[in-house]
Amino acid sequence: MIRLEKRPQPSRAWSYATPVLAVVITMIAGGILFAFLGKDPFLAIKTIFYDPLLGEFAWYYRGQLLVKAGPLILIAIGLSLGFRAGIWNIGAEGQYIMGAIFGAAVGLAFYPMEARWLIFPLMVIAGALGGFLWAMIPAILKTRFNTNEILVSLLLVYVAEQFLASMALGALRNPEGSGFPGSRNLQQYPAAANTELIAGTGMHWGVVAAFIAVIAAYVLLKRHMLGYQIRLTGESPRAARFAGVRPNLLIIFCMGISGALAGLAGLFEVAGPAGQISIDFNSGYGFTAIIVAFLGRLHPVGILLAGLLLALTYIGGEAAQANLGLPAAAIQAFQGMLLFFLLAVDVLTNYRIRLRRTEAA
Amino acid sequence: MKRRTVLAGGAAAAALGMTRAAWAQQETVKAGFIYVGPKNDGGWSQHHHEAALEMAEHFGDKVELVIQESVPEGADSERAMTQMALGGADIIFTTSFGFMDPTINVAAKFPDVKFEHCTGYKTADNVGVYSARFYEGRAVQGFLAGKMTKTNKIGYIASFPIPEVIRGINSAYIHAKQVNPDVEFAVIWAFTWFDPAKESDAAQALIEQGCDVVLQHTDSTAPQAAAQKAGDVYTFGQAADMAEYAPMPRISSIIDVWAPYYIERVQAVLDGTWESDNTWDGIGAGMVGIGEISSAVPDDIKTEAEALRDSIASGEYHPFTGPLNKQDGSAWLAEGEVADDGTLAGLNFYVEGLKGDIPS
Secondary structure (H helix, E strand, O other), X not given: OEEEEEOOOOOHHHHHHHHHHHHHXXXXXXXXXXXXXXXXXXXXXXXXXXXXXXXOXXXXXXHHHHHHHHHHHHHHHHHHHHHHOOOOOOOHHHHHHHHHHHHHHHHHHOOXXXXXXXXXXXXXXXXXXXXXXXXXXXXXXHHHHOOOHHHHHHHHHHHHHHHHHHHHHOOOOOOOOOOOOOOOOHHHOOOOOOOOOOOOOOOOHHHHHHHHXXXXXXXXXXXXXXXXXXXXXXXXXXXXXXXXXXXXXXXXXXXXXXXXXXXXXXXXXXXXXXXXXXXXXXXXXXXXXXXXXXXXXXXXXXXXXXXXXXXXXXXXXXXXXXXXXXXXXXXXXXXXXXXXXXXXXXHHHHEEEEEOOOOOO | OHHHHHHHHXXXXXXXXXXXXXXXXXXXXXXXXXXXXXXXXXXXXXXXXXXXXXXXXXXXXXXXXXXXXXXXXXXXXXXXXXXXXXXXXXXXXXXXXXXXXXXXXXXXXXXXXXXXXXXXXXXXXXXXXXXXXXXXXXXXXXXXXXXXXOOOEEEEEEOOXXXXXXXXXXXHHHHHHHHOOOOEEEEEEOOOOOOHHHHHHHHHHHHHOOOXXXXXXXXOOHHHHHHHHHOOOEEEEEEOOOHHHOOOOEEEEEEEOOHHHHHHHHHHXXXXXXXXXXXXXXXXXXXXXXXXXOOOOOHHHHHHHHHHHHHXXXXXXXXXXXXXXXXXXXXXXXXXXXXXXXXXXXXXXXXXXXXXXXXX
């Protein structure tokens, strides 16, 4: 008989091993799924995990990996701070949208001025501010009226989507777009464009910001009093109060920082890879980042790796679709499996498996 | 013929001072298709996919087909196209309005690959655009809707406020109004091309407001299902025939007929004669098909609707013929005047009589 026995302390070794184990199990289960769909499972797994990194066109895909992982990591880092303290900002998607709108609006307001040294930094500030302000709505409602930040932040995503649509059709619409929705393309406006820093690498300012965020979060959590307070609040809110943590201030800080980082991600995306404010500019980064945060164990370095891994399944998954004819739904199922197995094997971190002979019946 | 194309190819290469060998004749073609929805959405994307399959079948071994479905509009689509181009595609069809800028961007990086963008307006040396004059089909739908409604309220599930959709609403309204002066339109903007849940909600809302005919510019069959449940509501197939809902609630449809165009364009790549184009064909050229008008429609109305269809097909009648005023009452087209393609391509206003605003 198999029994689960609670560990006195979560196992450190397993907390590192489970993500790897989850990936391996996903590969096996995914391979079986692909085999049932009549595709060569080894080829499919190779296309998803190996080709984008070391295959024939890896020079292109490696850059795309950064483009895709950048916003995921940037948003997930912000979210992880709150998640650690038990503050659940689920609405990063909305903050991402608002950051993009604020930033793009500032850039477009200067069109066609050429002072990049002025315009681009202002856009970055506006982007962070947009996300920050949008996150302040659930934060202040929580501290003032004790509303549930999960619900409020999530529902504000839909408000932000409507706002995005109205901006794409109205105030920010390209006056030279002959009536079609969507703003001017910021990529074609050098003073505002978030271009690749080194051609062909995919490295743009958003990716740089993501790396900086990883380092800053690491330092904050390891060395800073605030990081200690965040960890303590997550582990024991009562103890934290005795230790002098002011919970309302912490809520404001965690929501604000995650909103600002999501807003930054939105700004870098709209000025870079996406290029313009359009009705359906957002493509779910804010939600996927929640998976990244947990897959990375809410640890900055873990999030960095998780972001890259998830980006890999996207990019490789697309390649498998185009080259092997795998249906899009199979790829989505494959990504779902990853989170599913991670949560499943997580049991091993907190429990130990005991094999026992059945006692006399 | 053969020699002439080779010469033309050589001349082009010389003129541009670069290798354009791919422009010459080739034995086989790798053709890529990018869809905004799933390839079995029952509407728009499925119809492109079926046309792609028909094209591939037509050419047999000469064509290798690669597809990618459910590609989000925006940055992700750029990668999907790049992927195909890197994978050796010779021609890539991008089949949604939102793929316009990405198509132009990727095309600039792959001058030897040809691109065909559906429903956009930006072209380049290696980017052609194609679309169908769906508003011609909408005229027939509007006519039928005006004749068939008993409550005089017609619902319209619109997707995005882009000219293509606005043209459809105007055309349907004009022709419903012609045969039924009391008719009113209720428009719901779904802001999606394909979302069965949202479309179903929209249809439900319209039916509850008293609409007994529901037109749609979204791609799923969810509105048909909602209408079937209501019992006495008429709908029209969109993009695909949706004949599984005939004769009620689906009483006719607009069918996109892309296969001949795909065959023609891929043939041009094989021949080395491909050139950037701007194709906008309607019922006459066979790009827009009117699905069988079902038995739920009385015979005399059916005959009149078919006459309208035929007069549009022959070019005898244009759905946007004056006198027509804009919504604000200002004059648009004088008596007998016909709208020009430029105005239609960027149409961003309602005609007189339509209520409500275009979202902006």
